[in-house]
Amino acid sequence: xxxxxxxxxxxxxxxxxxxxxxxxxxxxxxxxxxxxxxxxxxxxxxxxxxxxxxxxxxxxxxxxxxxxxxxxxxxxxxxxxxxxxxxxxxxxxxxxxxxxxxxxxxxxxxxxxxxxxxxxxxxxxxxxxxxxxxxxxxxxxxxxxxxxxxxxxxxxxxxxxxxxxxxxxxxxxxxxxxxxxxxxxxxxxxxxxxxxxxxxxxxxxxxxxxxxxxxxxxxxxxxxxxxxxxxxxxxxxxxxxxxxxxxxxxxxxxxxxxxxxxxxxxxxxxxxxxxxxxxxxxxxxxxxxxxxxxxxxxxxxxxxxxxxxxxxxxxxxxxxxxxxxxxxxxxxxxxxxxxxxxxxxxxxxxxxxxxxxxxxxxxxxxxxxxxxxxxxxxxxxxxxxxxxxxxxxxxxxxxxxxxxxxxxxxxxxxxxxxxxxxxxxxxxxxxxxxxxxxxxxxxxxxxxxxxxxxxxxxxxxxxxxxxxxxxxxxxxxxxxxxxxxxxxxxxxxxxxxxxxxxxxxxxxxxxxxxxxxxxxxxxxxxxxxxxxxxxxxxxxxxxxxxxxxxxxxxxxxxxxxxxxxxxxxxxxxxxxxxxxxxxxxxxxxxxxxxxxxxxxxxxxxxxxxxxxxxxxxxxxxxxxxxxxxxxxxxxxxxxxxxxxxxxxxxxxxxxxxxxxxxxxxxxxxxxxxxxxxxxxxxxxxxxxxxxxxx
Numbered sequence: 001x002x003x004x005x006x007x008x009x010x011x012x013x014x015x016x017x018x019x020x021x022x023x024x025x026x027x028x029x030x031x032x033x034x035x036x037x038x039x040x041x042x043x044x045x046x047x048x049x050x051x052x053x054x055x056x057x058x059x060x061x062x063x064x065x066x067x068x069x070x071x072x073x074x075x076x077x078x079x080x081x082x083x084x085x086x087x088x089x090x091x092x093x094x095x096x097x098x099x100x101x102x103x104x105x106x107x108x109x110x111x112x113x114x115x116x117x118x119x120x121x122x123x124x125x126x127x128x129x130x131x132x133x134x135x136x137x138x139x140x141x142x143x144x145x146x147x148x149x150x151x152x153x154x155x156x157x158x159x160x161x162x163x164x165x166x167x168x169x170x171x172x173x174x175x176x177x178x179x180x181x182x183x184x185x186x187x188x189x190x191x192x193x194x195x196x197x198x199x200x201x202x203x204x205x206x207x208x209x210x211x212x213x214x215x216x217x218x219x220x221x222x223x224x225x226x227x228x229x230x231x232x233x234x235x236x237x238x239x240x241x242x243x244x245x246x247x248x249x250x251x252x253x254x255x256x257x258x259x260x261x262x263x264x265x266x267x268x269x270x271x272x273x274x275x276x277x278x279x280x281x282x283x284x285x286x287x288x289x290x291x292x293x294x295x296x297x298x299x300x301x302x303x304x305x306x307x308x309x310x311x312x313x314x315x316x317x318x319x320x321x322x323x324x325x326x327x328x329x330x331x332x333x334x335x336x337x338x339x340x341x342x343x344x345x346x347x348x349x350x351x352x353x354x355x356x357x358x359x360x361x362x363x364x365x366x367x368x369x370x371x372x373x374x375x376x377x378x379x380x381x382x383x384x385x386x387x388x389x390x391x392x393x394x395x396x397x398x399x400x401x402x403x404x405x406x407x408x409x410x411x412x413x414x415x416x417x418x419x420x421x422x423x424x425x426x427x428x429x430x431x432x433x434x435x436x437x438x439x440x441x442x443x444x445x446x447x448x449x450x451x452x453x454x455x456x457x458x459x460x461x462x463x464x465x466x467x468x469x470x471x472x473x474x475x476x477x478x479x480x481x482x483x484x485x486x487x488x489x490x491x492x493x494x495x496x497x498x499x500x501x502x503x504x505x506x507x508x509x510x511x512x513x514x515x516x517x518x519x520x521x522x523x524x525x526x527x528x529x530x531x532x533x534x535x536x537x538x539x540x541x542x543x544x545x546x547x548x549x550x551x552x553x554x555x556x557x558x559x560x561x562x563x564x565x566x567x568x569x570x571x572x573x574x575x576x577x578x579x580x581x582x583x584x585x586x587x588x589x590x591x592x593x594x595x596x597x598x599x600x601x602x603x604x605x606x607x608x609x610x611x612x613x614x615x616x617x618x619x620x621x622x623x624x625x626x627x628x629x630x631x632x633x634x635x636x637x638x639x640x641x642x643x644x645x646x647x648x649x650x651x652x653x654x655x656x657x658x659x660x661x662x663x664x665x666x667x668x669x670x671x672x673x674x675x676x677x678x679x680x681x682x683x684x685x686x687x688x689x690x691x692x693x694x
Contacts, residue, residue: 026047027039027047028050028051028052029049029050029051029052029053029104030051030052031052031054031077032052032053032054032074032077032103032104032105033104033105033106033107034049034051034104034105034106034107035107036106036107036108036109037107037108037109037110037165038109039109040109040111041108041109041111041113041114041116041190041191042114042191043114043191043193043194044191044194045190045191045194046188046189046190046191046194046195046198047188047189047190048186048187048188048189049080049104049106049169049186049187049188049189050079050080050081050186051079051080052077052078052079053077053078053079053080053102053103053104054074054077054101054102054103054104055074055075055076055077055078055084055087055089055100055101055102056072056074056075056100056101056102056103057075057084057089057092057094057098057100058098058099058100059072059099059100059101060099060101060142060144060172060174061101061103061170061172062130062170062172063130063132063133063134063168063170064133066103066168066170067133074103075089075092076089076090076092078102078182080102080182080183080186080187081183081184081185081186081187082182082183082184083124083180083181083182083183083184084098084100084180084181084182085180085181085182086180096175096178096179096180096181096318097146097175097176097181098174098175098176098181099142099143099144099149099172099173099174099175099181100172100173100174100181100182101170101171101172101173102169102170102171102173102183103168103169103170103171104168104169105166105167105168105169106166106167106169106189107165107166108162108165108166108167109165110165113162114191114192114193115159115160115161115191115192115193116159116160116161116162116167116189116190116191116192117157117158117159117160117189117190117191117192117193117194117195117196118131118136118137118157118158118160118169118187118188118189118195119155119156119157119187119188119189119195119198119199120137120139120155120156120157120158120187120188121155121185121186121187121251122139122153122154122155122184122185122253123139123171123173123175123181123182123183123184124151124173124175124178124180124181124182124184125140125149125151125152125153125174125175125176125177125178125181125263126138126139126140126141126142126143126149126150126151126152126173126174126175127139127140127142127171127172127173127174128142128171128172129156129158129169129170129171130168130169130170130171130172131158131160131167131168131169131170132160132162132163132164132167132168133168136158136160137156137158139152139153139154139156140152140263141174142172142173142174143174143176144174145176146176146177149174149175149176149177151175151177151178151263151264151317152263153253153263153266153267154253154256155199155251155252155253157192157195157196157199159192177263177264177316177317177318178267178317178318178321179318179321179322180321202251202252203252206247206251206252206254207254209244209247209391209392210244210247210248210254212392212395213240213241213243213244213391213392213395214244216237216240216395216399217237217240217241217244218237219399220233220234220236220237220240220398220399220402221233221234221237223402223406224237227406230287231283231287232284232287232288232402233402235280235283235284235287236280236284236398237280238276238279238280238283238284239276239277239280239281239284240280240395241276241277241280242273242274242275242276242277242278242279242280243273243277243391245269245272245273245276246270246273246274246277248269248273249266249267249269249270249273250270253266255269263317264316264317267317267321268312268313268317268320271308271312271320271321271323271324272309272312274327275305275308275309275312275327276305278301278305278327278330278331278334279301279302279305281334282294282297282298282301282302282330282334283298283301283302285297285298285334285337285338285341286298288341288357289341289342289345291341294337294341297333297337301330304326304330308320308323308326308327311323335361335365335368338361338365339358339361339362339365342354342357342358342361343358345357346358353401353404353405356397356401357401359397360393360394360397360398361394363390363393363394364390364391364394366390367389367390367391484507484511487503487506487507488507490503491503491504508554533576533578534576534579534665534666535576536574536575536576536666536667536690537574537575537576537577538572538573538574538689539572539573539575539577539580540571540572541571541572541573541575541580541605541615541617541686542567542571542605544577544580544581544584545565545584545603545605545617546565547581548581548584548585548588549563549565549588549603551585552585552588552589552592555589555592556592556601559592559595559596559597559598559599559646559647560597560598561592561595561597561598561599561600561601562599562600562601563588563600563601563602563603564600564601564602564603565602565603565605566602566603566604566605566606567605567606568604568605568606568607569606569607570607570615570688571605571607571615572615572688573615573686573687573688574667574686574687574688574689574690575666575668575686575687576665576666579662579665579666580662580666580686582658582659582662583659583662583663583666583684584617586655586656586658586659587619587659587682588601588603588619589655590655590656591619591620591621591623591680593645593646593649594621594623594624594625594643594645594646594680595621595622595623595624595646595679596623596624596646597646597647599621599622599623600621600622601619601620601621602618602619602620602621603617603618603619603620604616604617604618604619604620605617606618607688608685613687613688613689614685614686614687614688615685615686615687615688616683616684616685616686617683617684617686618681618682618683618684619681619682620679620680620681620682621679621680621681622678622679623646623679623680624646624676624677624679625674625675625676625677625678625679625680626672626674626676626680627676628676631672631674634656634657634660634672635656635657635659635660635670635672636657659682663684663686666686667686667687668684668685668686668687669684669685670682670683670684670685671683671684671685
C-alpha cells in the first residue's frame with residue numbers, strides 16, 4: 001500500500017504530461033498549400049507550418065521565378081520540419097551538401113485579419129525568406145557552393161500585413177557546412193502579437209533556466225567543497241553546468257547577447273555542453289547507485305567524451321556533427337540505467353528517498369518523450385515543451401534530498417555522540433561498581449550451563465544423525481555390491497562373453513561408487529570426532545582436477561555430458577591433497593548426477609589478483625538446479641536427504657555436507673549459486689600460501 005501511495009503521484013504526472021497528444025489536429029499543408037479559409041484567425045492564433053511544402057532541389061528560386069504564366073514544376077513535396085537528406089523524391093538523390101527552395105502558399109479566410117507574423121528558429125545552415133514577393137528575413141548567406149555560403153544561427157520573428165487572401169512563402173536554404181541541410185525546427189505562423197508574446201516568453205524562459213541552473217551549479221559545488229568525501233554533489237554540479245550551458249548555444253542562442261561568436265564555435269560549444277552534461281550524469285548515477293556496471297559505464301563515458309571533445313575542437317562541423325548518434329545511445333543507456341536502478345532500489349528498500357529518485361528520473365524521461373513527440377506531431381492545445389521545467393523540478397528534488405541527507409547525517413552524528421557519552425558514563429560506573437565481580441561470576445555460571453545444555457543437544461542430534469546415515473549407507477552400499485555380484489555371474493555365462501567390455505565397465509563404476517561411499521563415510525566419521533587428518537602442502541590444483549576428470553570421464557560420456565576445464569593464472573594452493581581430492585570428486589560426481597543427457601559442466605581454476613593471494617575453483621553445470629529451501633540447509637548439520645539424479649542415480653545425501661566441512665578444514669570458503677531448471681555453480685576459495693590462512 002505504501003508503494004502504491006508513493007508511485008501514484010508520479011504515474012499521474014506522467015499521464016497528465018502526455019495528455020496533450022489527445023488534442024485535436026490543426027490544418028496542415030498538403031502539396032504546398034495550407035488552406036486556412038475555414039479558420040478563425042484571432043489575436044491568439046498560432047500554428048506550426050508542419051506538412052508538405054513544394055521542394056526544388058539545387059535551385060535558389062526568387063519570387064519573380066513564380067510570377068509568370070508558367071511557374072517552375074517542383075521536384076516533389078517534402079515534409080517539414082525535416083532534413084532534406086530524409087526526403088524520398090522520385091528520381092532525385094539528395095545529399096547533405098546542397099541548396100534548395102521551399103515554397104508554401106497559405107489560403108487565408110475572407111475576413112478582417114490582424115497583423116500576421118512568422119517565427120523562424122534556425123536552419124542548416126543559412127536561408128533567405130520571401131513573403132509575398134518581398135525579402136523579409138534571413139540567416140547567413142545561402143549560396144550554391146561552400147565558398148559562397150555563409151552559415152548562421154539566429155532565431156527570427158517578422159511582421160507583415162497580407163495584401164490578398166493567399167500568402168506566398170519562399171525559402172532559399174543552403175548547406176555546405178553541416179552533415180544535413182534543411183528544416184529541423186518548425187516555422188510558427190499566427191497573429192504577430194501572439195507570435196511576439198510567445199517569442200518573448202521563450203526568451204525569458206531560457207534566461208530563467210540558465211540563471212536557475214547556474215545558481216544550483218554553484219550551490220552543489222559549494223556543498224562539495226564543504227564535504228569532499230561525497231562526490232555526488234560534484235558530479236551533479238557538472239551535469240547542471242552542461243545543462244546550463246546548452247541554452248546559450250541552442251534555441252534562443254543567448255550567447256549572442258554577450259559575445260559575437262562565429263557559427264562554427266557556436267555549434268562546437270553546443271556539442272561540448274552536451275558531452276559535459278551526459279558525462280556528469282553517468283558519474284552522478286554511478287555515485288548514487290554503487291553497482292559495478294554503473295562505474296564501468298561512468299569510466300567508459302569519461303574516456304569516450306574526452307575523445308569526442310578533442311575531436312570536436314579540431315574537426316569541422318560537418319565531421320563532428322555525426323557524433324550525435326553515439327551520444328544519443330549514451331543518453332538512452334542513461335535513461336534505462338537510471339529508471340531500472342532507482343526502481344530496483346526502491347522495490348528492495350522501500351525508502352522514501354529511493355521513491356523520490358525514481359519519480360524524478362521518470363519525470364525527466366517522460367518529459368523528454370513528451371517533447372520529442374510534440375516536436376514531431378503538430379497538435380493544438382496549450383501544451384508546450386516541458387523538459388526544461390522538468391529538469392528544474394528534478395534539480396529542486398535533488399537539492400531537497402541533499403539537504404535532507406545533510407540534516408540526517410548531522411542528527412546521526414549527534415545521536416552517536418550522545419551514545420558515546422552515555423557509554424563512557426556507564427563504563428565508569430561499571431569500573432567503580434563493587435558488584436562487578438559477582439556479576440561476572442554469575443554470567444560465567446550461566447554461560448557454562450548454556451554450553452552444557454547445547455553440548456547435550458548436539459550429542460543427541462549427532463547420535464540420531466549417525467543412526468540415519470548408517471541406515472542410508474547400508475541400503476546404498478548393498479545396491480552396488482549386489483550389482484557387482486550379478487554382473488560377475490553373468491560373465492561366467494558364455495552368451496554374455498561378447499559383452500565383456502560393457503559389463504566390466506559397469507562393474508568398475510559400481511566398485512568406484514562403493515569406494516567413494518566408503519571414503520566419504522570414513523572422512524565424515526573422523527570429522528564427527530574432530531580427527532580429520534589435515535596436512536597441507538603446496539599442491540597443483542590443475543593436476544588434481546584433471547585426475548578426477550579422467551576418473552569420471554566414462555560417467556560423463558555415458559550421459560553425453562561435455563566437461564570443460566579452464567585455467568587462468570597460477571594453480572597452486574596450500575591444501576591437503578587427499579581432502580581436496582574428496583571435495584573435487586564429490587562436486588564432479590554431483591554435477592554429472594544432476595545434469596541431463598547432452599548437458600555441460602564447466603570447471604574454472606583461477607588465481608585471484610593480489611593482495612588476496614587466493615585460488616578459486618568454480619564448478620558449474622546446466623542441470624536441474626537446487627530449490628531455494630534446500631540451498632539454505634545444504635551445508636548445515638542436521639537431517640540428511642538424498643535426491644535421485646536425472647537418471648534415478650542414488651546417493652547418500654551427505655556428500656555436500658562433507659564438502660562444506662572439508663573446505664573449512666582447508667581454511668577456505670564455499671559459495672553456492674543455483675536456480676531450479678538452470679543449473680548450479682559451486683565456488684571454492686582456497687589460500688595460495690601458508691601466510692593466507694587464518
